[in-house]
Amino acid sequence: MLSLRTEGAPMxxxxxxxxxxxxxxxxRADQGPNRLPEPRRPSxxxxxxxxxxxxxxxxxxxxxxxxxxAGLPQLGVAIAAVVVLNALFAFAQQAxxxxxxxxxxxxxxxxxxxxxxxxxxxxxxxxVVVDDxxxxxxxxxxxxxxxxxxxxxxxxxxxMLTGESAAVTLEERGTLYAGTFLVEGEAHAVAVATGxxxxxxxxxxxxxxxxxxxxxxxxxxxxxxxxxxAIALGVGGLFFLISLLVxxxxxxxxxxAIGVTVALVPEALLPTVTLSLAWGAEQMARRQILVRNLEAxxxxxxxxxxxxxKTGTLTQNQMAVVEAWTPAGTLSLTxxxxxxxxxxxxxxPSAQSPCADLALAGVRxxxxxxxLADGRWRPHGDPMEAALDAFARRLGIDSDADRRQHxxxxxxxxxxxxxxxxxxxxxMVVVKGAxxxxxxxxxxxxxxxxxxxxxxxxxLRVLAIAVGAHGSGTPRSPQEAEQGLSLAGLVxxxxxxxxxxxxxxxxxxxxxxxxxxxxxxxxxxxxxxxxQVGLRRPGDPVLVGSELPANDRILAAxxxxxxxxxxxxxxxxxxxxxxxxxxxxHVVAMTGDGVNDAPALHExxxxxxxxxxxxxxxxxxxxxVLLDDAFASIVAGIEQGRATFxxxxxxxTYHLTDNVAExxxxxxxxxxxxxxxxxxxxxxxxxxxxxTDTLSAVALGAEPPAHHLLERSxxxxxxxxxxxxxxxxxxxxxxxxxxxxxxxxxxxxxAGWRPGGPFPTGHDLLAxxxxxxxxxxxxxxANVFACRSSSQWPGAxxxxxxxxxxxxxxVELAFSLVVLLVPGIAVVFGQAGPPLxxxxxxxxxxxxxxxxxxxxxxxxxxxxxxxRESRRLAxxxxxxxxxxxx
Numbered sequence: 001m002l003s004l005r006t007e008g009a010p011m012x013x014x015x016x017x018x019x020x021x022x023x024x025x026x027x028r029a030d031q032g033p034n035r036l037p038e039p040r041r042p043s044x045x046x047x048x049x050x051x052x053x054x055x056x057x058x059x060x061x062x063x064x065x066x067x068x069x070a071g072l073p074q075l076g077v078a079i080a081a082v083v084v085l086n087a088l089f090a091f092a093q094q095a096x097x098x099x100x101x102x103x104x105x106x107x108x109x110x111x112x113x114x115x116x117x118x119x120x121x122x123x124x125x126x127x128v129v130v131d132d133x134x135x136x137x138x139x140x141x142x143x144x145x146x147x148x149x150x151x152x153x154x155x156x157x158x159x160m161l162t163g164e165s166a167a168v169t170l171e172e173r174g175t176l177y178a179g180t181f182l183v184e185g186e187a188h189a190v191a192v193a194t195g196x197x198x199x200x201x202x203x204x205x206x207x208x209x210x211x212x213x214x215x216x217x218x219x220x221x222x223x224x225x226x227x228x229x230a231i232a233l234g235v236g237g238l239f240f241l242i243s244l245l246v247x248x249x250x251x252x253x254x255x256x257a258i259g260v261t262v263a264l265v266p267e268a269l270l271p272t273v274t275l276s277l278a279w280g281a282e283q284m285a286r287r288q289i290l291v292r293n294l295e296a297x298x299x300x301x302x303x304x305x306x307x308x309x310k311t312g313t314l315t316q317n318q319m320a321v322v323e324a325w326t327p328a329g330t331l332s333l334t335x336x337x338x339x340x341x342x343x344x345x346x347x348x349p350s351a352q353s354p355c356a357d358l359a360l361a362g363v364r365x366x367x368x369x370x371x372l373a374d375g376r377w378r379p380h381g382d383p384m385e386a387a388l389d390a391f392a393r394r395l396g397i398d399s400d401a402d403r404r405q406h407x408x409x410x411x412x413x414x415x416x417x418x419x420x421x422x423x424x425x426x427x428m429v430v431v432k433g434a435x436x437x438x439x440x441x442x443x444x445x446x447x448x449x450x451x452x453x454x455x456x457x458x459x460l461r462v463l464a465i466a467v468g469a470h471g472s473g474t475p476r477s478p479q480e481a482e483q484g485l486s487l488a489g490l491v492x493x494x495x496x497x498x499x500x501x502x503x504x505x506x507x508x509x510x511x512x513x514x515x516x517x518x519x520x521x522x523x524x525x526x527x528x529x530x531x532q533v534g535l536r537r538p539g540d541p542v543l544v545g546s547e548l549p550a551n552d553r554i555l556a557a558x559x560x561x562x563x564x565x566x567x568x569x570x571x572x573x574x575x576x577x578x579x580x581x582x583x584x585x586h587v588v589a590m591t592g593d594g595v596n597d598a599p600a601l602h603e604x605x606x607x608x609x610x611x612x613x614x615x616x617x618x619x620x621x622x623x624x625v626l627l628d629d630a631f632a633s634i635v636a637g638i639e640q641g642r643a644t645f646x647x648x649x650x651x652x653t654y655h656l657t658d659n660v661a662e663x664x665x666x667x668x669x670x671x672x673x674x675x676x677x678x679x680x681x682x683x684x685x686x687x688x689x690x691x692t693d694t695l696s697a698v699a700l701g702a703e704p705p706a707h708h709l710l711e712r713s714x715x716x717x718x719x720x721x722x723x724x725x726x727x728x729x730x731x732x733x734x735x736x737x738x739x740x741x742x743x744x745x746x747x748x749x750x751a752g753w754r755p756g757g758p759f760p761t762g763h764d765l766l767a768x769x770x771x772x773x774x775x776x777x778x779x780x781x782a783n784v785f786a787c788r789s790s791s792q793w794p795g796a797x798x799x800x801x802x803x804x805x806x807x808x809x810x811v812e813l814a815f816s817l818v819v820l821l822v823p824g825i826a827v828v829f830g831q832a833g834p835p836l837x838x839x840x841x842x843x844x845x846x847x848x849x850x851x852x853x854x855x856x857x858x859x860x861x862x863x864x865x866x867x868r869e870s871r872r873l874a875x876x877x878x879x880x881x882x883x884x885x886x
Contacts, residue, residue, distance in 0.1 A: 017115070017117070017118040018114060018115035018116045018117070018118065018132065018133040019116055019129070019131055019132055019133075020116065020117055021116055021117055024116055024127070024129055024132065027129035027130060027131070028127055028129050031129055031130060031194060031195070032195055032196075033126040033127070033195060034125060034126045034127065034128040034129070034143060034144055034194040034195045035125075035126045035195055036195070036196070036198075036200065036201055048087060048088075051087035051088075052083060052084070052087045057083050057087065059229050060079055060080075060083045061080070061083060063079050064076040064077075064079040064080045064083070079686075111123065111124055111125060112124075112125045112128060112134060112136075112140070112143045113134070113135040113136070113137075113140075114128065114132045114133055114134055114135060115133040115135060115188075116132070116133075120135060125143040128143050128144050128191055128194055129191065129194060130144075130191050130192060130193065130194060131190060131191060132144075132190070132191045133149075133188060133189070133190055133191075134146055134187075134188065134189045134190070134191060135186075135188055136176075136182055136186060136187045136188070136189060137182065137186045138182050138183065138184045138185060138186065138367075140181060140182050141179070141180075141181040142156075142176045142177065142178055142179065142180050142181060142182070142189075143178060143191075143194075144178050144191040144192075144193060144194045144195075144198060145175065145176065145177055145178050145191070145192050145193035145194075145197075145198045145199055145200075146175070146176045146189035146190055146191045146192055147173065147174075147175055147176075147189060147190050147192055148170055148171065148172055148173065148174045148175070148176060148187050148188070148189045149172060149188050149189060149190055150172065150187060150188040151170055151171050151172055151174070151185065151186075151187045152185050152186050152187070153184055153185035153186070153367065153411055153413050154169065154170045154171070154174075154182065154184075154185040154186070154187045154413070155168070155169055155170075155182070155183040155184040155185055155367075155382060155413070155414065156168050156169075156170055156176065156180050156181070156182055156183065157180060157181055157182075157183050158177065158180045161177055161179065161180060161199070161200070169413050169414045169415065170187070171413075176189050177198070177199050177200065178193075178194075178198040178199065178200045178201075179198075179200045183368070183382050184367045184368065184382065185367075185413070224652065224719050224720050227720065228659075235663065235666075236257045237257065238670075239257050239666060239670060240253050240254060240257035242670040243257065272651050272655070272694065272697040272698055272701060273648060273701075275698045275701055276644060276647050276648060276651070276698065276700075276701025276702070277295065277297050277298065277644065279644075279698075279701055279702045280297035280298070280640055280641070280643070280644040280647075281297050283640050284297060284624070284636075284637055284640055287633055287636040287637065287640070288611075288626065288627040288628040288630070288633050289624055289625070289626060289627065289633055289636070289637050290611065290624065290625040290626075290627055291623075291624055292619075292622065292623055292624065292625065293623045296606055296623035296624055297640065297641055297644050298641050298644045298645050298648070299587065299605055299606045299623070299641065300589060300606050300608075300624065300634075300637045300638055300640075300641035301637075301638055301639075301640070301641020301642035301643070301644060301645050301714070302587045302605075302641065302642075302645065302714055303513055303587050303588070303589040303605070303606060303638055303641070303714065304512070304513060304514065304586045304587050304588075304714050305513070305514045305515075305516070305560075305581050305586040305587070305588050305589070306508065306513060306514070306515045306516070306588075306589045306590075306591070306634065307516050307517075307518045307574075307577060307578070307581070307588065307589070307590045307591065307600070307604070308515060308516070308517055308518070308591045308631060308634075309517075309518065309519055309591050309592050309593060309597065310517055310519040310525075310526055310529055310530075311495065311519070312593060312610060312629050313591055313593070313610065313629060313630075313631050314497055314498065314501050314517070314529060314530075314533050314535070314631055315495040315496065315497050315498065315529060316495065316496050316497070316498055317383075317495065317629075318337060318338065318379065318383060318387075318495065318496070319379075319383045319384045319386070319387035319461075319493045319494070319495055320333075320335060320337075320338075320387050320390070320493060320494060320495075320496060321333055321387050321388065321390070321391035321491050321492070321493050322334070322460065322492055322493065322494050323455065323460070323491070323492040324355050324358055324359070324391070324489060324490070324491050324492070325448075325451050325455075325489055325490040325491075325492075326351060326354035326355055326357075326358055326488065326489035326490075327354070327445075327447070327448075327487070327489070328350045328351050328353075328354040329346065329347040329348050329350050329351020329352075329354065329355070330346075330347040330351060330355075331344060331345070331346055331347070331351055331352075331355045332344070332345040333345075333391070333394060335390070335394060337376075337377060338370045338377040338378065338379055338386060338387070338389075338390045339377050339390070340370075340377065340390060340393035340394055341394060342394040344394070344395075354488075354489065355395065355489070356395050356396075356397065357488060358465055358488045358489040358491065359388070359391050359392040359395050359397055360392060360397055360402065361430045361432075361465050361467055361488050362388035362391065362392065362432065362463075362465055362491060363388060363389055363392045363397070363399045363402060363403070364402070364403075364406060364408070364423060364425045364430050365421065365422070365423050365430040365431070365432040365465065366382070366385035366388050366389065366432070367382070367385060368380060368382035368383070368384070368385025368386045368388075368389065369385070369386060369389040369399065369400075369403075370386050370389045370390050370393070377390070383495075384461075384463075384493060387493055388463075388491065391491065406425050406426055407425075408423045408424065408425055409423075409424045409425060409426075410423065410424035410474065410475065410481070411423045411424075412477075412478040412481065414433070415478070418433070418437055418478070419433050419434040419436075419437045420432065420433020420434065420437045420438055420478075420482075421433060422478055422481050422482055424470055424474075424475065424481060427469060427470065428467060428468070428469060428470070429467065429468045429469065429470045429475075429481050429482065429485070430465065430466075430467050431465070431466045431467070431468075431482055431485060432463060432464070432465050433463065433464060434462075434463070434464070435448070435449075435452045435462050435463070435464040435490065436452075437464075438464035438465070438466050438485075438487075439452075439464055439487065441466060441482055441485045442464075442466050442485050442486055442487040443487075445487065448464070448487060448490060451490055452464075452490065455490070455492040456524075456528075458492075458528075460492040460493060460494050460528075461492070461493045461494065461495075461525070462490055462491070462492050462493075463490065463491050463493065464487065464489075464490055465487075465488045465489060465490075465491065466485040466486060466487050466488055467485065467486060467488050468482075468483065468484045468485040468486060469484065470483075495529070497529065497532055497533045498630060498631065498632070500630065500631075500632040501533045501534075501631050501632065502533050502534045503632070504631050504632040504634070504635045505533060505534050505535055505631075506534065507635050507710050508635060508638075509562070510710060510711055510712075511635075511638065511709075511710040511711070511712070511713070511714070512712065512713030512714055513638065513714065514560075514561070514562035514563075514586075515535055515562060515563065516559065516561075516562075516563070516564045516565070516566060517529075517530050517535055517536075517564075517565045517566065517567075518566045518569055518574060518577060518590075518600075519565075519566070519567055519569065520567075520568060520569055520570075523542050523544055523565070523567035523568065525567075526542070526565050526567040527542045527565050527567075530563075530565045535563055535565075536563045536564075536565055537563050540561065540562075540563035540564055540565070541558075541561060541564050541565070542564075542565045542566075542567065543558065543559075543564065543565070543566045543567070544566075544567055544568045545566065545567065545568045545569035545570055545573040546568060548566075548573060548576070552576070552579070552580055552583065553583075555576065555577075555580045556580035556581065556583050556584050557584075559577060559580055559581055559584075560581065560584050560586070572599075574590070574592075574597060574599065574600035575599045575600050575603055577600065578590055578600045578603040578604045579603055582603075582604075582605065587605045587606070587714070588604045588605050588606070589604060589605065589606040589607075589608055589634065590603075590604035590606070590607055590608065591608040591609075591610070591626075591631075591634065592607075592608075592609060592610070592618050592622075593609065593610035593618055593629075597609075597618050597621075598618050598621040599621070601618060601621040601622045602621040606623050606624065607621055607622035607623050607624070608622055608623070608624045608625075608626060608634060609621070609622035609624070609625045609626070610625070610626055610629045611625045611626055611627040611628070611629060624637065635710070638710070639705050639709050639710050640705060642705065642709045642710075642714070643703065643704065643705035643706070643709060644701075645719075646703075646706075646709075647700055647701045647702070647703050648701070648719060649719055649721075649724055650700045650701075650703060650787045650788065651697040651698075651700040651701055651787070652719055652720065652724060652728075653724050653727050653728050653732070653787050653790075654693070654696070654697055654700060654780070654783060654784060654787045655693070655697065656720075656724070656728035656729065656733065657727075657728050657732045657733040657736060657780070657783055657787075658688060658689065658693055658733075658776075658780065659728075659733070660728065660729060660732075660733025660734060660736070660737050661733060661736045661737040661740055661776050661779070661780075662680060662685045662688065662689075662776075663737075664679075664734075664737035664738075664740070664741060665678050665679035665680045665740075665741070665744075665772070666678065668741065676759070677759050677765060678769075679740065679741060679744040679768070679769060679772040680740070680769065680772055680773060680776070681769070681829070681830040681831075683828070683829045683830060684769065684773050684829050684830060684831060687773075687815075687816070687819050687829055688773070688776055688777065688780070691812065691815045691816070691819065692777045692780065692812040692813075692815060692816045693780055693812070694812075695808035695809075695811055695812050696780065696781070696784040696805065696808045696809055696812060697784075698804070698808065699784070699802060699804035699805045699807075699808040700784060700787060700788065700802075700805075702802065702804050703788055703802050704801065704802065706789075723790050727787075727790060731852070731853070731856055732783055732786065732787075732849070732853065735779075735848070735849060735852055736775075736776060736779035736780065736783065736845070736849065739775050739779055739841065739845045739848060739849075740772045740775045740776045740779070741772065742775075742841055743768075743771040743772050743774070743775040743834070743838050743841035743842055743845075744768050744769065744771060744772040744838075745768075746771075746837040746838060746840075746841055747764075747767055747768035747770075747771040747772075747834055747835050747837055747838035748760050748764070748765075748768045749837070750835040750836070750837040750838070751764035751767070751768070751835070752764075763832055766826075766827075766830065766831050766832035767831075767832045767833060767834050767835055767838065768834070768838065769830060769831045769832075770820050770826070770831035770832050770833055770834045770838070771834030771835070771837075771838025771839070771841065771842060773816070773820060773829075773831055774816065774820060774834060774838070774839075774842040775838075775841055775842040775845050777812070777813070777816045777842075778813075778842050778843065778845050778846050779845040779846065779849050781809050781812070781813065781846060782845070782846035782847070782849040782850050783849055784805060784808075784809065785799070785805065785850065786849060786850060786853040788802065789857075790857075791857055791860070791861065792857065793850070793853065793854040793857055793858075794850070819831075820832075820833060820834075821833050
């Protein structure tokens with residue numbers, strides 16, 4: 001935790017005059033500007049080159065080069081165009097996210113008051129230098145680390161650095177940190193560190209101390225690409241050997257092998273993945289989530305552990321008085337925000353006047369207040385004191401008029417040691433503070449203590465307010481003023497939880513996602529909020545940052561608990577927590593809004609920053625920014641992320657099915673020793689991969705989330721799992737390949753070919769190849785619907801629930817008819833319009849694909865049902881045997 005006080009720090013300059021303009025200019029030239037170091041971003045050129053040179057892109061560049069070597073320049077150009085267009089799209093999407101995040105930068109003030117040349121001057125914040133005398137007032141953001149030399153009722157919000165929601169009182173010799181701001185009072189302070197030498201900058205640097213973890217999607221895609229590359233190279237080499245064995249020249253065999261290798265490379269997979277992530281990012285934007293890194297869309301869906309802050313994420317970050325107690329009676333209040341109206345429930349008529357006196361005393365002992373701005377009541381100053389002002393207004397008290405008529409004559413600021421403050425108004429002393437600090441000054445009544453215990457047990461923050469006469473003379477100290485007090489009453493305040501948090505947490509548990517609260521607040525406050533929102537259950541532990549085990553393995557074991565609360569944490573603690581949970585194989589999402597959160601946001605698999613209340617440093621370290629600061633938005637993002645992961649699996653199945661259909665003609669050719677003609681050529685395969693499959697695959701990437709996605713554990717594991725392999729290589733791929741070869745055979749038979757006889761040549765062979773091409777295209781149009789689910793047939797999902805599939809299919813079908821039926825284009829692709837028999841097979845193929853797929857899903861559903869029933873019977877038998885044994 002930060003130390004907010006320094007002892008004996010010498011003043012380097014006389015604060016009466018400050019620096020001279022000449023000395024300030026010299027120091028500005030020597031020290032540099034007072035601004036945070038800009039994050040080291042790769043240049044635009046470097047980022048674009050990165051999009052063009054990652055592993056998958058390199059594989060496609062190699063494929064393009066091989067196509068040129070094989071004498072297929074059209075194929076080479078087409079593959080190169082795919083890589084370039086995908087790189088440009090990914091680059092533009094990332095630049096768009098960065099630009100949106102850039103608009104959120106507003107951490108340090110732009111102008112600040114200083115004393116120079118013996119007079120007050122307003123200068124740019126970046127011109128502040130060491131030994132400048134800063135003249136700060138309520139509402140000012142501190143531009144540099146500084147030592148206080150004069151303080152008047154100084155209250156500082158340090159939450160962005162410490163995570164502690166309560167403002168801190170500072171006196172002379174106290175330390176102000178850059179980025180914090182004054183809640184109330186004024187101060188003169190001497191700058192001791194600027195720019196990259198501030199504490200704020202040192203925390204920001206922690207975010208770059210280690211590389212960002214590799215995302216699950218990146219690992220999965222790299223595995224898929226390496227496997228596909230190995231298969232393509234292996235098959236290409238095999239066909240080179242077969243070509244030599246059937247007597248082809250070495251050069252022809254090499255060119256043929258290159259063609260086969262290139263044909264097996266899924267050129268459309270790269271843009272399909274990018275477009276699917278971009279679609280997910282757009283959907284998240286509609287749910288108030290700004291995506292700064294495209295792969296974060298899927299990573300959020302893989303999350304298994306969320307570490308969430310408290311204030312502003314689980315709560316509304318606004319205090320409200322909900323109950324008041326006086327010896328004469330009680331009052332319960334139900335209002336909205338800081339509005340001056342509320343539903344009041346009195347314990348009896350005798351309570352009304354004492355409660356009004358209590359509210360008036362609270363206002364007189366506060367400087368924070370509410371103000372009507374843009375049609376809405378908002379807090380000014382300390383939110384707790386603003387809540388007391390709203391409390392008074394709800395009882396009909398004109399607090400503004402009372403402050404004008406009864407100004408403070410003397411004020412003793414809040415002392416963190418005694419945990420109370422006091423003022424003198426019209427000869428009356430008013431004291432406000434923690435009950436265990438104020439009640440002993442009033443005789444320590446047992447009734448009041450019992451009420452305090454009851455209120456704090458409900459997770460409410462309780463203030464005690466006492467009044468007394470200060471006598472004839474002016475008190476010189478709080479101890480002298482705080483004599484002969486009587487208790488005016490108690491006020492109970494709450495920072496209400498967000499209404500949707502409890503439901504969101506319940507959804508997380510159903511979805512198999514553990515949640516922990518990680519906060520800088522006091523453990524009692526943190527655990528009370530955790531209990532209220534349902535994050536913490538009976539028996540769930542509450543840990544304190546200073547007591548966390550030093551051993552990382554032991555720490556990880558302690559932390560791996562759903563519902564745990566970790567309070568009083570430092571930036572270093574948050575960093576250790578993120579690392580420890582990741583060491584337990586968790587995919588960790590860390591939320592945060594303060595500078596102290598930034599290192600952990602960077603270390604986590606997915607950093608989630610707050611858009612409204614968050615700092616620039618936190619947003620810079622995060623992958624996602626919640627524009628509404630709502631925890632429920634994270635859950636919505638998890639749902640979208642899971643859908644994106646499954647969509648990648650869907651179109652991976654779709655692409656691999658193509659590979660089987662495309663490879664089959666070459667296998668048949670090889671098994672026949674080169675005597676059976678190729679049903680599909682390399683350019684036809686390219687037309688299928690890029691021209692007739694890409695849009696449908698992209699449409700699969702936009703498949704909306706299924707209703708059950710958040711009713712089960714996180715969707716993790718390998719992209720190419722057993723289900724993908726079985727459906728692509730064991731069912732759909734062979735089925736479409738078989739239909740394609742059938743269309744080829746019946747078309748040759750229509751031209752007069754019989755088994756054992758000579759094969760057709762010229763136009764007849766081109767027409768048979770066109771029939772095979774059309775059958776693959778139409779089979780894939782049915783396959784795209786089959787791939788929407790591995791367990792339900794398309795009718796159960798609703799044929800039109802994915803609104804992109806039909807338009808995508810229509811465009812692709814139009815393209816396929818152009819390259820098939822327009823003579824000048826068809827001849828380039830090595831095909832022609834099929835005969836009637838070929839048309840019949842092609843037109844029947846969609847129904848066959850959907851029918852076989854539906855039958856397979858029904859049979860497997862029955863097998864799964866039988867397996868569940870067998871497990872249930874086995875469990876009953878085991879329980880029965882156990883009962884008999886006992």
